[in-house]
Structures are given as structure tokens and as C-alpha cells.
Amino acid sequence: MTEKFKQTSIVDLTHHLLVEGVNKRASDILIEPLDDELQIRFRIDGVLSKFASLPSEMHSKIITRIKVMAGLDISEKRLPQDGSFKMKFPGKEVDFRVSVVPSRLGERAVLRVLDKGRLILDINKLGLDPYSLTSLKESLLKPYGIILICGPTGCGKTTTLYASIKYIDSIEKNIVTVEDPVEYQLYGINQVQINEEIGLTFPAVLRSILRQDPDVILVGEIRDSETAEIAIRAALTGHLVLSTLHTTTATGGVIRLINMGIEPYLISSSCLLIASQNLVRLLCPDCKKPQPLPKVISVQLEQYGYKKEEIPEVIYTAKGCEKCNNTGYFGRRAIMEALVLSPEIRELIEKNAPEREIRKKARMQGMRSLRERGYELLMKGLTSLEEVIRVTSAQEV
Numbered sequence: 001m002t003e004k005f006k007q008t009s010i011v012d013l014t015h016h017l018l019v020e021g022v023n024k025r026a027s028d029i030l031i032e033p034l035d036d037e038l039q040i041r042f043r044i045d046g047v048l049s050k051f052a053s054l055p056s057e058m059h060s061k062i063i064t065r066i067k068v069m070a071g072l073d074i075s076e077k078r079l080p081q082d083g084s085f086k087m088k089f090p091g092k093e094v095d096f097r098v099s100v101v102p103s104r105l106g107e108r109a110v111l112r113v114l115d116k117g118r119l120i121l122d123i124n125k126l127g128l129d130p131y132s133l134t135s136l137k138e139s140l141l142k143p144y145g146i147i148l149i150c151g152p153t154g155c156g157k158t159t160t161l162y163a164s165i166k167y168i169d170s171i172e173k174n175i176v177t178v179e180d181p182v183e184y185q186l187y188g189i190n191q192v193q194i195n196e197e198i199g200l201t202f203p204a205v206l207r208s209i210l211r212q213d214p215d216v217i218l219v220g221e222i223r224d225s226e227t228a229e230i231a232i233r234a235a236l237t238g239h240l241v242l243s244t245l246h247t248t249t250a251t252g253g254v255i256r257l258i259n260m261g262i263e264p265y266l267i268s269s270s271c272l273l274i275a276s277q278n279l280v281r282l283l284c285p286d287c288k289k290p291q292p293l294p295k296v297i298s299v300q301l302e303q304y305g306y307k308k309e310e311i312p313e314v315i316y317t318a319k320g321c322e323k324c325n326n327t328g329y330f331g332r333r334a335i336m337e338a339l340v341l342s343p344e345i346r347e348l349i350e351k352n353a354p355e356r357e358i359r360k361k362a363r364m365q366g367m368r369s370l371r372e373r374g375y376e377l378l379m380k381g382l383t384s385l386e387e388v389i390r391v392t393s394a395q396e397v
Contacts, residue, residue, distance in 0.1 A: 010058070010061040010062060010064075010065050011065060013054075013058070013062065014062055014065045014066065014069075017029065017031075017040060017051075017052070017062075018087060018096070018111075019089075020042075020051065021042055021051075021111075021113055022087075022089060022094055022113060022115060024042055024044055024051075024325065025044055025045070025115075025118070026042035026043055026044050026113055027043050027044070027046075027112070027113055027154070028042070028043040028048075028110060028111065028112055028113065029041075029042060029043075029110070029111040029113065030042075030043070030048070030108075030109075030110050030111075031059075031062060031063065031066070031108065031109040031110075031111075032108050033056065033059045033103065033105040033106040033107070033108065034056075034105065035105065036056060037053045037054065037055065037056055038053070038054040038055065038056055038058055038059045038062070039052075039053060039054075040052040040053075040054065044325065044327070045279075045281045045327070045329055045330075045331065045332050046154060046279055046281065046332065046391075047281070047327070047329075049325070049327070059106055060106065060107075062109075063100065063106075063107045063109055066098060066100070066109050066111070067081070067083075067098075067100065069085045069096075069098075070083030070084055070085050070096070070098040071083050071085070072098070072100065077102060077107055078102055079102070080099070080100065080101045080102070081098075081099075081100045082097075082098065082099050082100075083097075083098045083100075084096060084097045084098060085098070091117070092115070092116060092117040093116065094113060094114065094115050094116070094117075095113075095114040095116070095184075096111045096112070096113060096114070097111065097112040097114060097181065097183075098110075098111050098112075099111075099112075114183055114184060116184060119159065119162070119184055120159060120163060121162055121163050121166045121186075122163060122166070123136070123137065123163040123164060123166070123167045126156075126159070126160060126163055126334050127333035127334050128334055128335075128336050129335075129336065129368075129373055129376065131338065131366055131367075131368070132275065132336035132337075132338040132373075135273055135275075135338040135340050136160075136164065136273060136275065136336075136338065137167070139272040139273040139340075140164055140167055140168050140240075141168070142240065142272055143238070143240065144235060144236075144237075144238045144239055144240055145235050145240060145241070145270060145271065145272035146231060146232060146235035146240075146241040146242075146243065146270050146271050146272065147164070147240075147241070147242050147243075147271075147272050147273045147274075147275075148222075148242075148243055148244065148245050148253050148271065148273070148274045148275070149161060149242075149243075149244050149245075149275050149276075149277060150244065150245045150246070150247040150248070150249070150250060150252065150253045150256075150274065150275065150276040150277070151244075151246075151247075151248070151276055151277045151278055152246065152248065152278070153246075154279075155277055155278045155279055156277060156278075156279050156332075156334050157244045157277065158183055158220075158244075159334075160275075160277060160334065161218055161242050161243075161244065162184065162186060164242060165177070165186065165189060165216070165218055165242070166186070168216065168240075169188065169189065173215040173216055174190075174212070174213055174214050174215045174216070175189050175190065175214070175215065175216040175217075175218070176189075176190045176191075176192065176209050176212065176214045176216070176217055176218070177189060177190070177191045177192065177217075177218035177219075177220070178192045178194065178202060178205045178206060178209065178217070178218065178219050178220060179191060179192070179193065179194065179218070179220035180193070180194035180196075180202070180220050180221070181193060181194075192205050192209070194220070202219065202220075202221075202223065202224075202226075202227040203224075203226045203227055203230055206219065206227065206230045206231065206234065207230065210230075210234060210239075214239060215239065215240065216239070216240045216241075216242070217231075217234060217239055217240070217241045217242070218241075218242045218243070219231050219241065219242070219243035219244075220243070220244065221243065221244050221245075221246075222243050222244065222245055222260075224260070225260040225261045225262070228257060228260045228261075228262055229261075229262065231243055232257075232262060232266050232267070232270045232271075233266075235270040235271075236266070236269060236270050245257075247276065248276060248393060249276050249337060249355075249359075249369075249370075250274045250275055250276040250337045250338065250339035250362070250367070251274075251339060251355045251358045251359045251362065252276070252355065253274040253276070253339070254267060254271075254274065254339075254349055254355070254358060255355050258352075264349050264350050264351075264352050265350050267349055268341065268345075268346035268347075268349040268350045269346075271341050272340075272341060273338060273339065273340055273341065274339045274341070275336050275337065275338045275339065276336070276337045276339075276370060277334050277335065277336040277337070277370075278334070278335055278370055278391045278392065279332040279333070279334055279335075279391070280332060280333055280334075280335055280374055280377055280383050280387055280388065280391055281329035281331070281332050281383060281387050282329060282330060282331045282332060282333055282377075282382050282383055283316055283317075283318060283328065283329060283330075283381070283382060283383055283384060284318070284319075284320075284321060284323060284324035284327075284328055284329055284330040285330070286321050286323050286324070287318075287319040287320060287321035287323070287324065287328060288316040288317065288318065288319060288328070288381070288384075289316065289317055289319045290314045290315070290316055290317075291314070291315060291316070291317050292313065292314060292315075293311070293312060293313055293314065293315045294385070297375075297385065298311055300375075301375060301379075304372055304375070310379075311379065312379055312381075315378055315379070315381065315384070315385060316381045316384060317384045317385070317386065318384050318386070318387075328384075329387070333377065333382070333383075335370050335373035335374055335377070335391075335392075336370075336373065337367060337368065337369055337370045337373065338367060339358075339362050339367055340362075340365065340366075340367070342365055344361055344365070345358060345361060345362060345365075348361060369392070370391075370392040370393075371388065371392040371393070374387075374388035374391065374392050375388060
């Protein structure tokens with residue numbers, strides 16, 4: 001790889017790296033200086049892999065080229081900088097969001113690849129299980145209340161929110177989003193970009209938006225108690241509010257709001273649905289290989305309520321081939337844990353019941369954990385046991 005690029009101009013080399021990143025479906029491109037080389041890594045289907053090693057002398061030149069493309073200051077090398085640019089590809093335009101940060105060995109650049117061609121805006125095509133999909137749709141059709149999507153960074157929360165907005169979008173509704181940053185532009189939707197440097201914060205924008213007669217408000221993320229309080233009070237005063245939280249479980253979203261200082265009665269009165277989600281890599285259909293289902297997993301599935309005849313004796317694991325870049329996986333699917341706030345759940349929240357009690361009641365009413373949703377894909381031969389364990393945590397049955 002190094003020899004191939006030695007005679008290539010920096011402009012052509014940088015262009016090649018970006019094109020390869022898009023062609024290989026990378027969500028992020030990392031340009032990192034090491035002691036004796038410049039390392040290029042791609043994040044594909046949520047997992048980082050090394051793409052190329054380049055001579056160290058190319059480092060500053062590639063970073064400078066990226067800065068020029070993103071409209072950044074090429075003379076500033078001591079402070080972090082953020083920017084963006086667009087590139088045209090056959091039949092589509094791809095946005096790149098650039099972050100450059102100084103490190104011990106020089107500047108490190110990370111490019112987020114925003115490929116509109118891969119953005120799924122159809123709620124029916126997210127791959128959600130029937131229970132979670134129906135719960136989400138029914139909540140979206142309510143006139144007011146708050147819907148929270150929880151999960152770690154990169155779990156597809158924004159995609160789910162955008163698909164939800166498109167599901168209810170109509171000429172009769174005034175829909176406004178408050179985001180940091182605005183990842184994709186949605187036609188016909190009023191999107192506001194947060195800029196904290198000039199005081200354009202989530203709370204400030206939300207207060208102004210409420211004076212503009214919105215029907216639906218999308219808040220990119222609830223980061224603090226002030227934003228949480230405004231969002232919940234907006235939901236209580238006749239608005240449908242959609243937002244995200246950083247928790248690993250749906251019931252954990254309730255505890256997170258309480259820890260932010262939100263009174264339990266406000267949560268029970270305003271929340272329609274709290275859903276936790278993650279993305280599971282799908283096995284490459286061309287090279288996946290069979291293996292016996294471990295006994296311990298079979299026992300666990302029986303504990304989850306599956307009958308013996310429903311549990312397969314053979315599951316599949318990753319192997320690797322040219323199509324999947326030898327990873328064994330190709331593409332991802334969302335799994336969701338949906339907590340519907342039924343009257344019984346609301347009562348438990350108002351009583352400030354422990355999370356395990358809320359979780360137990362929710363399971364009795366149909367909620368399934370992320371681990372269980374992952375096992376469903378495992379039994380269908382769509383993913384591997386290793387992948388399910390990687391992206392989910394063991395939870396109480």
C-alpha cells in the first residue's frame with residue numbers, strides 16, 4: 001500500500017482515501033500519526049479496522065489538504081478545529097464532518113462520513129421487531145407527550161428519530177428540530193443548529209421554538225436538567241417531543257431523568273415511550289459458517305420463555321471473504337428494548353420504585369431486552385453469538 005502511494009500527489013491520495021472510505025461503507029475515517037507511520041483506519045459496521053499505513057512525511061500534507069477542503073485554518077496547529085465539506089459520487093452527494101485535534105505526535109483528524117444514500121428514513125425498514133415497531137408507531141400518533149430513544153454513541157438513535165419524524169410528517173404539522181450538529185437535512189423540516197459559542201444552546205432555542213407554535217419538536221439530545229425540564233414541560237403543554245438519552249436500558253432512562261432532578265410524577269405524566277437500541281452486525285450471507293448452539297445459551301433461551309422445539313441446534317458464526325473485507329459481517333440491523341408507559345408502569349414510577357421492579361412489570365407486559373432481541377436474530381441465522389454478546393449486556397430475566 002505504501003509503495004503504491006509514494007508517487008501519488010497528496011490531492012489524489014486524499015481523494016482516494018475518501019473514495020475508498022465511502023465505497024467500503026465506512027462511517028468514520030481516522031487519520032492518526034504514530035511514531036513511525038501515518039495510520040489510516042475505517043470504522044465499518046461499528047468496528048474499526050486498519051486500511052493503510054503511510055510514510056510519516058505524508059502526515060502534515062494530508063492533514064493540510066483535509067483542512068483546506070473543510071475550510072479550516074491551516075496555520076493553526078495548537079487548537080482543535082471542526083469543519084465540513086461535500087463530495088459528489090455517482091448518483092449521490094456525501095457530506096464529511098471533520099474534527100482535527102492536536103496530539104503528542106501531531107494533529108489527528110477524524111472524518112464522519114454522512115452518506116445520504118445509506119440513510120434509512122422509512123420506519124418500516126429499520127429492522128425493528130413487531131412489538132417495538134408497533135409501540136413506536138402508536139406513540140408517534142399521540143398528539144402530545146415525550147418519546148425518548150436511548151443508547152450509546154453510534155447506535156442509530158438519530159436515524160430512528162429522523163425516520164420517526166418522516167413517519168408523522170405532513171403539511172398540517174409544524175415540525176422543528178434542535179440539533180448539535182444537524183447531521184442530515186430533511187426536506188420540509190425546520191432544523192436549528194446549536195451554537196453554544198454565541199449562546200444558541202438547547203434551552204435557549206427550545207424556549208424560542210415554543211413561541212413559534214410547533215406541533216412536534218425533536219431535541220437532538222437531553223444533556224442536562226434544564227433541557228430535560230423544558231422538553232418535559234413542552235410535552236405536558238400539548239407538544240409531541242422526541243429526544244435521546246445516553247443510557248443502556250429503557251428503564252435506565254427513567255432513572256437518568258430522576259437523577260437529572262426531574263420529579264417522578266412529571267416523568268409518568270409526560271413520557272409515552274422510552275426505548276433503548278443498539279446496532280447488531282449481520283453475518284455475511286456468502287461466508288457464514290454453522291456451529292452447534294452452546295448448551296448454556298439453549299438453557300438461557302428456555303429461561304426467556306422459548307420452547308425447546310423453537311430453539312435451533314445449529315447457529316452461525318463469522319468466517320470472512322472478499323465481499324465482507326474478511327470481517328465475516330456485512331451491514332447492521334437495529335434491535336430495540338421498548339418500554340411503553342402503561343398505567344401500571346406510570347404508577348410504579350410515581351412511587352419511585354426501583355428499576356428492577358419497573359423492568360419486571362414491563363417484561364410482563366411484553367418488553368424484551370436487547371439481549372433477547374439479539375438472540376432472536378441469532379436463532380434466525382442473521383448474526384453470531386459473539387456479536388450479540390458484544391453489543392448487549394446481560395440483564396435480569
